[in-house]
Each structure stands twice: as C-alpha cells, then as structure tokens.
Amino acid sequence: MAIREDPSDIWEFKRPGIAVDVVLLTIIDGELKVGLIKREEDPYHGKHALPGRFVRYEESITDTARIAIESKGNIKANGIYLEQLYTFGDNLDRDTRIRTISIVYYGLVKAEVIDRQKESKFRWEPVYGLPPLAFDHADIIKSAVERIREKLFHTGIIFNLLPNEFTLSELQHAFEIVLNDSLDKRNFRKKMNEIYVLKDTRKTRMEGAHRPAALYSYVKTR
Amino acid sequence: MAIREDPSDIWEFKRPGIAVDVVLLTIIDGELKVGLIKREEDPYHGKHALPGRFVRYEESITDTARIAIESKGNIKANGIYLEQLYTFGDNLDRDTRIRTISIVYYGLVKAEVIDRQKESKFRWEPVYGLPPLAFDHADIIKSAVERIREKLFHTGIIFNLLPNEFTLSELQHAFEIVLNDSLDKRNFRKKMNEIYVLKDTRKTRMEGAHRPAALYSYVKTR
DNA sequence: ACAAAAGTGTTCCAAATACACCCATGA
DNA sequence: TCATGGGTGTATTTGGAACACTTTTGT
Numbered sequence: 285m286a287i288r289e290d291p292s293d294i295w296e297f298k299r300p301g302i303a304v305d306v307v308l309l310t311i312i313d314g315e316l317k318v319g320l321i322k323r324e325e326d327p328y329h330g331k332h333a334l335p336g337r338f339v340r341y342e343e344s345i346t347d348t349a350r351i352a353i354e355s356k357g358n359i360k361a362n363g364i365y366l367e368q369l370y371t372f373g374d375n376l377d378r379d380t381r382i383r384t385i386s387i388v389y390y391g392l393v394k395a396e397v398i399d400r401q402k403e404s405k406f407r408w409e410p411v412y413g414l415p416p417l418a419f420d421h422a423d424i425i426k427s428a429v430e431r432i433r434e435k436l437f438h439t440g441i442i443f444n445l446l447p448n449e450f451t452l453s454e455l456q457h458a459f460e461i462v463l464n465d466s467l468d469k470r471n472f473r474k475k476m477n478e479i480y481v482l483k484d485t486r487k488t489r490m491e492g493a494h495r496p497a498a499l500y501s502y503v504k505t506r
Numbered sequence: 507m508a509i510r511e512d513p514s515d516i517w518e519f520k521r522p523g524i525a526v527d528v529v530l531l532t533i534i535d536g537e538l539k540v541g542l543i544k545r546e547e548d549p550y551h552g553k554h555a556l557p558g559r560f561v562r563y564e565e566s567i568t569d570t571a572r573i574a575i576e577s578k579g580n581i582k583a584n585g586i587y588l589e590q591l592y593t594f595g596d597n598l599d600r601d602t603r604i605r606t607i608s609i610v611y612y613g614l615v616k617a618e619v620i621d622r623q624k625e626s627k628f629r630w631e632p633v634y635g636l637p638p639l640a641f642d643h644a645d646i647i648k649s650a651v652e653r654i655r656e657k658l659f660h661t662g663i664i665f666n667l668l669p670n671e672f673t674l675s676e677l678q679h680a681f682e683i684v685l686n687d688s689l690d691k692r693n694f695r696k697k698m699n700e701i702y703v704l705k706d707t708r709k710t711r712m713e714g715a716h717r718p719a720a721l722y723s724y725v726k727t728r
Numbered sequence: 729a730c731a732a733a734a735g736t737g738t739t740c741c742a743a744a745t746a747c748a749c750c751c752a753t754g755a
Numbered sequence: 756t757c758a759t760g761g762g763t764g765t766a767t768t769t770g771g772a773a774c775a776c777t778t779t780t781g782t
Contacts, residue, residue, distance in 0.1 A: 297560070297562055297563065298562075298563040299521060299523065299524065299560075299561070299562075299563060300524065300561055300562075300563055301521065302521065302522065302524050302607060338519075338521075339521070339522055339595070339607070340519055340520075340521075341519065341520040341521060341522055341605055342598070342605070344595065344596040344597070344598060345593070345595035345596055345607065346596055368592065368593060370590065371567070371590060371593040371609050373561070373566065373567035373609065374566040374567055374568055375566070376564070376566060383563055383564070385524060385561070385567065385609075387593050387595065387607075451761085452761085452762085453760075453761075468745075468746075468747085469761090469762085469763095470746095470747085470762090470763070470764075471744075471745065471746085473762085473763085474764095475744090490753075490754090492753085492754075492759065492760070493753060493754035493755055493757095493758070493759060493760090494751095494752070494753055494754075494758080494759040494760040494761070495751060495752035495753055495759085495760065495761045495762075496752075496753070496761080497760080497761060497762090498761085498762090673734085674734085674735085675733075675734075690772075690773075690774085691734090691735085691736095692735090692736070692737075692773095692774085693771075693772065693773085695735080695736085696737095697771095712780075712781090713733095714732070714733075714780085714781075715730095715731065715732060715733090715780060715781035715782060716731080716732040716733040716734070716779070716780055716781075717732085717733060717734045717735080717778060717779035717780050718733095718734080718779075718780070719733075719734060719735090720734085720735090
C-alpha cells in the first residue's frame with residue numbers, strides 16, 4: 285500500500301506465512317474460559333493452543349478469524365464480538381517449520397451460543413488456571429484479558445458475555461469474573477447508571493428463596 | 507504457530523503480500539511532523555504516503571520497520587522508539603495491484619538525529635495540516651497520534667521526542683504539541699513530579715533576556 | 729526600569745470509595 | 756421465622772482544575 289518496493293518485486297522473494305489466531309473468551313459456570321485446541325502433532329504435542337487459520341489471498345483477516353472460529357470451535361461466528369489484539373512476527377522460530385506471522389484477535393462469546401459437546405479437540409479451559417500451552421499462547425491470553433479489562437468501564441464490551449436480559453447481580457458478577465476481583469454493590473450500581481443506559485424490562489427473575497431480581501437489557505453506553 | 511492446517515499446506519494456496527508501514531513522528535520548529543514519501547507512481551501519483559517495506563522471510567517485523575526507516579527516511583533507526591499500532595488487512599483493494607496486509611508501526615524520533623537534507627522524496631510534513639495522502643494513511647496517522655496521547659501521562663514516551671537534557675518548559679511544550687492543546691504550568695509541573703523521576707542536572711540554559719531555566723534529564727516513570 | 733520566561737501553593741470542585749440496613753421470597 | 760440474595764443513600768477521601776505573583780536575567 286505505501287511507497288515501498290515495486291509490488292511486482294514481491295513475487296521475487298520468499299514470503300512468510302501469515303495466520304490469524306483467536307483468543308475466544310466466555311463465561312461458563314461463573315468462570316472465565318478460553319477456547320483451546322489440544323495439539324496432536326509436534327511441536328508441543330499434547331499441549332493446548334489457540335485456534336487459528338492461514339490467511340487466504342481472497343479473505344479479509346476478520347473473515348479468516350471468523351472462519352477459524354466456526355471451523356475449529358464449532359460456533360456460529362456471527363454475533364461474536366471480535367477485536368484485533370496484536371500481531372506477532374518477531375520470533376522467527378515460533379513455528380519451527382515455517383516462518384509465520386500471527387495476527388491475534390480476541391473474541392467474546394455469549395455462553396448461550398457455544399456448543400457444549402464433550403469430547404472434541406476444542407475445549408473451554410479456565411483462564412485463571414490454564415493447562416500447559418503451546419508457543420507463547422499463555423502470554424497472549426493474558427494480554428487479551430488485560431485489554432478487555434481496560435475497555436470494561438469505557439465500552440459496552442461486557443454485554444458480549446451476557447444474555448440479552450440480565451440482572452444487575454449477573455452484570456456485576458461478569459465484571460468481577462473478568463477483573464478477577466470483587467466490587468462494591470452500591471458503587472457498582474451507581475456506576476452502571478452513569479456509564480450505560482439500561483432498560484428495565486419490567487420482568488423479574490425468581491430463582492431461590494429470596495427476593496426476585498429485575499431484568500435489564502443493554503441500550504447503549506453514555 | 508497455533509493449531510491450524512498442516513503448515514505444509516501453506517505452499518498450496520496463494521498468499522497475500524505482507525508489509526510494514528511506519529508513522530514516523532518528530533517535533534521540528536515547535537510542530538508535530540510526520541515523515542512521508544511523495545509517490546511517483548500510480549495509484550495516488552503525487553500524493554504522500556507512509557514509508558514501508560515488504561517483510562522478507564528472514565526478517566523480524568521490527569527489523570522490517572527499522573530497515574524501512576533507514577532506507578526510506580535516511581535516519582539511523584537505532585534509538586528510535588518503535589511500537590506496533592495496528593494491522594490492516596480487511597480492505598482487499600487497498601493496494602490495487604496485489605492483496606497486501608499492512609502492519610503499521612509508529613516511531614518517535616528525536617529531532618537531533620534527523621537528516622535535514624532538502625530535496626528528497628522523504629519529507630517531514632505537519633500533522634495538523636497534512637498534504638493529500640494516499641490510501642487511508644491520513645486516518646492511520648490520526649490513530650497513531652491518538653495512541654500516543656493515551657500513553658503520554660502513563661509512560662515516558664514523550665522523552666523520545668526530546669533531547670537528553672531539557673527544560674521543564676520544553677517538556678511542557680512537547681506535551682502541548684502532541685496534545686494540540688495548552689496546559690497549566692503549575693499543574694503540569696506538579697504532575698511531572700508525580701509521574702516521573704527527573705534529575706536536576708544542576709546546569710541551566712540561558713537564552714534570551716530572562717531568567718535561565720534549569721536543565722533536567724529523565725530517570726524513570728514512577 | 730522594563731520586558732520576558734522561570735518558578736512556586738492554595739482553594740475549589742468532582743469523582744471515587746467506604747460503609748449498613750431493609751425488602752421480598754421460599755422453605 | 757429464618758435464610759438468602761435484591762435493593763437503596765450518605766459521608767469521607769482523593770485527585771484534578773483553576774488561579775496570580777515573585778524571581779532572574781538581558782537590554
């Protein structure tokens with residue numbers, strides 16, 4: 285795109301491979317989980333790794349990310365919030381077989397849409413208790429979580445982890461799970477009303493021997 | 507790197523080109539400037555563009571960025587602060603000739619090290635008054651500036667635009683130039699002492715008919 | 729003596745934090 | 756009636772913003 289060598293030159297030298305890898309996050313059973321694939325080949329045989337895919341010539345990179353999610357994670361990729369994290373291309377030996385540049389995205393998935401088949405190579409593993417990972421994928425997952433934390437109070441990103449209707453306690457728990465820290469209930473509710481417009485659905489959820497909770501839906505970030 | 511197709515497959519399909527483009531910024535004559543190259547070919551003949559380079563197989567991507575800077579900008583690239591901004595790979599028609607993915611870096615250059623030869627294809631143009639740019643490079647420059655602004659008060663990034671010894675007024679002007687806004691002198695100095703450790707060099711700079719200013723050097727960010 | 733930038737503290741306001749009790753329900 | 760989570764307001768602290776005068780030098 286910019287001024288550089290004449291593009292016809294590009295056919296003349298050997299080019300690195302380019303792939304998209306995705307840090308898929310969701311909340312299952314009150315835990316933050318990341319979608320990983322158990323490797324069945326070397327290097328890192330038996331370790332877990334982020335799902336990924338090589339970028340095809342005719343494919344935009346977000347398309348590549350979505351196709352990777354659908355084919356590896358067996359999830360319908362529309363309705364997944366996707367954002368670019370970082371591009372890794374400095375360690376020439378990451379993939380020992382071919383020099384590969386990796387564009388990493390993170391994606392937030394509502395628990396409702398995940399396919400909970402057991403026994404697949406694709407598994408949801410706890411972020412705060414990761415299994416042994418291939419390559420530097422543990423660091424990548426950590427930086428994805430940090431990035432999300434930074435955006436939590438400035439954007440409506442959290443609602444990508446919640447059903448369309450939720451109680452304020454569920455909302456607070458989602459924040460706490462992502463932050464891995466507890467929050468004060470009253471201050472939290474005050475802040476929610478400051479940063480978001482939430483619609484009271486006039487419905488309630490009754491579960492357990494206690495007062496029913498009001499159900500809200502997300503309208504917009506102020 | 508991650509689980510994806512067998513890497514041997516990668517030789518089987520046509521791959522996009524991959525390049526690094528660099529938003530080089532410096533302060534010259536009290537103005538924020540970006541290093542651009544005037545295109546002498548289509549598309550965008552006569553427009554300005556970011557310097558860039560295709561990534562070679564054996565080159566890390568920061569190496570690619572540094573080589574692009576040295577060869578296009580005629581600047582010694584060591585001592586330039588470089589950080590990755592974003593990777594653009596969704597618009598399949600950015601470069602009309604070949605599908606190219608562009609990894610964009612931004613770099614901060616001390617004015618002292620730039621080569622001020624006139625008449626070169628490489629020129630320093632004012633960020634707040636850009637000439638007509640090729641592709642979407644105007645947007646890219648804006649987002650680089652935004653990114654730097656976000657980091658200004660949390661990191662020591664600003665010192666990459668200043669000589670090793672500087673007065674507090676120079677420091678404030680650098681902030682103001684990057685922010686494109688003015689700051690209160692007393693609050694500014696208070697904050698500098700909160701976020702940085704600055705060393706008083708015990709030297710002063712006398713220039714003009716007024717009290718000489720103390721010279722400081724940057725030690726670290728608190 | 730005056731012009732010009734260097735240097736220095738206090739007051740005010742807004743935002744974040746800490747904190748405790750009543751409510752509605754099922755068992 | 757008791758156990759459980761739902762729901763609400765005020766006082767305190769902290770950090771950011773506004774603001775004006777004295778100092779040191781050269782001319």
